[in-house]
């Protein structure tokens with residue numbers, strides 16, 4: 001008997017060491033199974049203890065409850081730590097969808113009923129010394145009394161609300177009409193929820209399941225203890241009742257894991273990062289920019305040609321240079337910084353216009369340009385030009401010809417033009433069994449890098465959360481002697497400035513996880529390549545990662561016969577951060593988009609768009625990744641952002657295995 005007690009304690013003591021690993025989603029199911037077993041073992045222990053009277057028995061019972069309560073508490077704690085999403089927040093989300101809302105409210109009410117009773121039990125545990133013998137008995141009877149107030153009844157309701165009525169459904173029925181499925185679909189369709197929860201739809205489904213499973217576990221433990229109390233206090237054996245209760249609990253767990261596994265198999269695993277919130281874009285913190293690449297520029301026609309003539313029109317100059325200040329021109333030229341690069345796509349402007357130059361360190365040349373007609377760009381909130389405006393008029397003549405003001409795009413490489421993308425590999429420390437768990441863009445020494453977060457891979461696809469870290473960026477300077485263009489980095493140019501938009505995944509190969517990423521220049525486009533390594537799910541070990549790794553990519557170009565890559569164009573894009581609405585993903589895989597200048601009308605073509613979102617894209621809880629991608633997000637009429645996205649590892653397969661294990665036991 002002593003040995004038995006010892007064993008219970010030993011199993012209970014195992015929990016804290018397991019908890020480090022627990023942060024991983026899948027462990028929750030195992031944890032719940034563990035606690036369930038601990039409850040069952042408690043029976044044996046209490047049964048076998050010698051007891052001196054009812055009060056003594058009650059004390060011993062309470063001690064047991066206390067232990068189980070501790071486990072449930074820690075389970076709950078870890079669940080609440082990673083759950084930014086509560087049933088209450090979901091209810092707020094669904095104010096318009098009455099059907100879903102109604103079901104959710106039922107779940108909420110049932111959850112709170114169980115919670116209340118559980119708190120009551122915990123209170124008794126706390127004051128166990130001062131408890132009357134009859135109090136506990138009354139509580140016990142109330143809990144397992146047949147009728148609508150019984151826990152068994154409430155639990156059935158909860159289960160049916162969330163996982164459907166399995167009596168009506170056959171075993172292989174589709175789970176799409178269950179609340180779990182509907183909420184998951186809804187989650188996938190509503191980025192607002194993902195912004196708060198910070199994980200993929202598949203992770204969401206699992207989280208919701210865990211919440212419900214915890215409630216069921218609490219209720220189950222109350223019922224077990226209620227029967228136990230009655231039995232120990234001599235109210236009967238209740239053999240049949242207890243057997244029935246356990247069977248029902250098992251049946252419900254079986255059914256809910258089955259529904260979960262179906263929902264997870266069908267739910268999306270892409271996680272992308274939402275905008276930081278209205279008016280919360282911060283340069284260098286949430287986004288960054290390619291600068292002074294094809295920027296709007298005003299120049300007098302006289303300065304565009306070789307001979308300072310003005311015989312033609314501005315649009316004769318589709319590719320030229322500014323040839324210095326035409327003699328006698330005392331206007332813009334000479335007062336504002338000249339474009340020391342090529343000028344493209346010139347066009348005519350009004351004869352008389354005012355230019356407001358940007359001050360400070362801005363990468364813009366002008367805040368706005370004010371011709372006779374509508375303003376190009378926008379005035380600051382003060383309505384005034386922060387610096388002094390300059391006037392340009394085309395009243396100058398050369399012989400008989402009038403020289404116009406032209407508006408061109410200036411491509412001026414130089415210290416103010418950041419337009420570089422790293423081409424070197426970024427790899428996780430795979431020899432130390434570390435895999436990629438997150439990604440973000442960073443601009444360091446004027447070069448954009450795709451920075452990776454890594455974490456140690458553990459058994460069954462878990463991640464050791466305390467090992468998470470961002471990999472150091474290979475922060476070279478462009479001027480370093482051993483650094484070369486189109487080898488170490490790519491420089492955007494007028495004819496090589498496209499970003500390929502792809503989602504590179506391991507497909508259905510469940511043995512592959514991401515261990516690296518890089519850009520290459522492919523068909524003059526920046527093209528993402530992702531490295532995958534082979535791993536063993538049960539042990540969580542990468543298997544000879546040096547040998548068993550592959551770089552995958554999408555090599556389609558515009559001219560590929562089979563599935564040519566499609567161009568995605570921006571129409572009159574305004575400054576990306578000026579949008580009132582939050583960005584939505586606008587691209588699909590196998591597309592590309594060119595860096596270009598913002599709208600002439602809306603922004604005087606002063607910005608290079610899209611911007612680059614530099615927020616971290618890291619799902620919570622941490623998971624291995626089955627893919628990485630680059631996409632474009634924004635709103636029509638704005639430049640939007642290029643941003644990375646991730647595909648979380650597909651756990652639904654593991655869940656199926658878990659189910660068959662349960663069956664085998």
Ligand SMILES: *[C@@H]1O[C@H](CO)[C@@H](O)[C@H](O)[C@H]1NC(C)=O
Pocket residue numbers: 167168169170171
């Ligand atoms: C579901 O499976 C269980 C056992 O696996 C069986 O007893 C039950 O009849 C099945 N239900 C239906 C509706 O097929």
Ligand SMILES: *[C@@H]1O[C@H](CO)[C@@H](O)[C@H](O)[C@H]1NC(C)=O
Pocket residue numbers: 237
């Ligand atoms: C209750 O169980 C005990 C042993 O577990 C057994 O000896 C006793 O006969 C049972 N009583 C009834 C009424 O079933």
Ligand SMILES: *[C@@H]1O[C@H](CO)[C@@H](O)[C@H](O)[C@H]1NC(C)=O
Pocket residue numbers: 360361
């Ligand atoms: C411009 O940049 C320099 C160096 O980066 C900084 O010291 C200065 O404060 C900046 N000025 C403004 C107006 O932002």
Ligand SMILES: *[C@@H]1O[C@H](CO)[C@@H](O)[C@H](O)[C@H]1NC(C)=O
Pocket residue numbers: 020456464465466467
């Ligand atoms: C988790 O990572 C930390 C930090 O790298 C390490 O100290 C610890 O031993 C790891 N835990 C396990 C269970 O491997």
Ligand SMILES: *[C@@H]1O[C@H](CO)[C@@H](O)[C@H](O)[C@H]1NC(C)=O
Pocket residue numbers: 509510511512534548550
């Ligand atoms: C998964 O990928 C690995 C490594 O490329 C390969 O060895 C294995 O055969 C693949 N498995 C399947 C099922 O495709």
Ligand SMILES: *[C@@H]1O[C@H](CO)[C@@H](O)[C@H](O)[C@H]1NC(C)=O
Pocket residue numbers: 247248250251252254662663664
């Ligand atoms: C639950 O599933 C397990 C394993 O599949 C099985 O042994 C058990 O009988 C099931 N319980 C019920 C009540 O369906």
